[in-house]
Amino acid sequence: MAINETTDVTQNTTSTLYDNVFNGIVYLEALLIITGNTLTFVAVKQTKKLREIPTNVFILGLAASDGVIGLMTPIFITLRFLKIEDAWSGTVCVLYGPHFSMFWISLLTLLAIAVDRYIAVVQPLSYRQRITTKRAKIISVAIWIVAFSLITSLTCLFGSFGVGSTAVRIVFPKQVSMFFLQIIIFGPVLGNIIIYICIYINLKKKQSVVFDGTRANSEGTHRSTSRTTKAYVNMMALVLVYLLIACVPNYILQAVSKQLQTSKPEWFVYISNLSVILFYSNSFMNPVIYSWKNRNFHQAYKNILLCNRSSGIRSEDSICDGSRTENRSTV
Numbered sequence: 001m002a003i004n005e006t007t008d009v010t011q012n013t014t015s016t017l018y019d020n021v022f023n024g025i026v027y028l029e030a031l032l033i034i035t036g037n038t039l040t041f042v043a044v045k046q047t048k049k050l051r052e053i054p055t056n057v058f059i060l061g062l063a064a065s066d067g068v069i070g071l072m073t074p075i076f077i078t079l080r081f082l083k084i085e086d087a088w089s090g091t092v093c094v095l096y097g098p099h100f101s102m103f104w105i106s107l108l109t110l111l112a113i114a115v116d117r118y119i120a121v122v123q124p125l126s127y128r129q130r131i132t133t134k135r136a137k138i139i140s141v142a143i144w145i146v147a148f149s150l151i152t153s154l155t156c157l158f159g160s161f162g163v164g165s166t167a168v169r170i171v172f173p174k175q176v177s178m179f180f181l182q183i184i185i186f187g188p189v190l191g192n193i194i195i196y197i198c199i200y201i202n203l204k205k206k207q208s209v210v211f212d213g214t215r216a217n218s219e220g221t222h223r224s225t226s227r228t229t230k231a232y233v234n235m236m237a238l239v240l241v242y243l244l245i246a247c248v249p250n251y252i253l254q255a256v257s258k259q260l261q262t263s264k265p266e267w268f269v270y271i272s273n274l275s276v277i278l279f280y281s282n283s284f285m286n287p288v289i290y291s292w293k294n295r296n297f298h299q300a301y302k303n304i305l306l307c308n309r310s311s312g313i314r315s316e317d318s319i320c321d322g323s324r325t326e327n328r329s330t331v
Contacts, residue, residue: 019081022273026077029280033070036287037063043300050296055232057136058113059290061143062239065105066283072099073280097152105147106243107188112139113236114195120229121202151184185251189244196237203230235293239286246282250275 040063044050075095116136120127253272257264290297 022277023077023081025277026280027074029277029284030070030073030077032284033066033073033280036284037067037070039301039304040287040290040297041067042304043297046304047296047300050300052133054131054133054136055113055116055236057133057140058109058116061109061140062106062113062286064144065102065109066286069099069102069280069283072102093152093156097155098148100155101148101151103247104151104184104188105144107185107192108143108147109140110236110240110243111188111191111195112136112143114192114199114240117229117233117236118195118199118202121199121206121233124229154184192240196233196240199233203233231293235289238289238293242285242289243282246278246285250279 041060044056044060050056072095076099079095116131119130123130250272253268253275257268257272287297287301291301292298
């Protein structure tokens with residue numbers, strides 16, 4: 001008995017330590033999410049060159065959805081730590097609904113950016129007339145309203161808690177509801193992939209075009225615009241790829257977890273927790289990707305961070321020192 005009791009104590013201590021480390025990592029991720037996406041907001045709002053690009057309106061929408069995830073994450077972890085998550089009947093509607101809707105908002109926003117980049121590649125001359133910052137704002141707001149209301153409502157209806165969930169399952173069988181939710185999730189993913197394939201095909205065609213003498217004067221401008229467009233395409237394609245890498249394993253393991261019910265091996269729990277950490281990393285990696293792939297974002301982030309340690313924001317363009325710092329390289 002003494003040996004068994006010692007083993008139980010050791011296992012409990014190890015489990016507690018593991019839980020504390022896991023919770024600490026996710027709390028740190030939440031801090032990075034809030035900090036990074038706030039930095040993106042300030043960068044776009046305070047930098048004229050970034051603010052005038054319609055694509056960056058969608059990037060702000062993406063940063064907002066990631067920021068909400070960062071704000072909600074500590075609540076999830078606190079409920080999990082206190083072991084009262086399952087005891088609260090409002091968990092699905094109040095927490096999981098908005099949380100799932102942020103993921104779909106991210107997918108739809110990336111789809112809007114893909115369409116925006118496709119128009120910039122295929123119809124560069126009329127792009128400014130077709131896509132304006134005002135229209136981008138309207139589209140971004142519409143995405144938020146539709147995605148938030150639809151996903152939150154569906155999550156509450158098909159959730160495992162709440163009054164009437166049994167009746168809902170009679171009308172909408174589990175297989176039907178899961179199929180519907182899969183279409184909602186993977187539809188935008190497939191749309192993004194198709195559009196980016198079309199974009200790369202068109203970029204390759206444009207690169208193979210040989211300019212004749214009558215277009216020689218505009219060749220430099222065309223190449224500069226093409227480089228800018230291609231760089232934004234590469235940046236947002238990388239954001240999409242990392243989103244899939246970070247989120248797909250978590251959703252697959254969540255689906256498997258529901259099938260296993262209570263019979264979950266210990267290794268599965270560890271892998272599931274790692275997938276959760278990877279899932280949340282997506283929300284703070286986007287600002288890192290912007291800084292890495294776009295020099296305007298990189299300079300804006302740098303100026304903001306320097307201002308936090310020095311004199312504060314004095315100018316839109318240079319942000320820190322009041323001089324008009326021109327970033328000649330668009331990417």
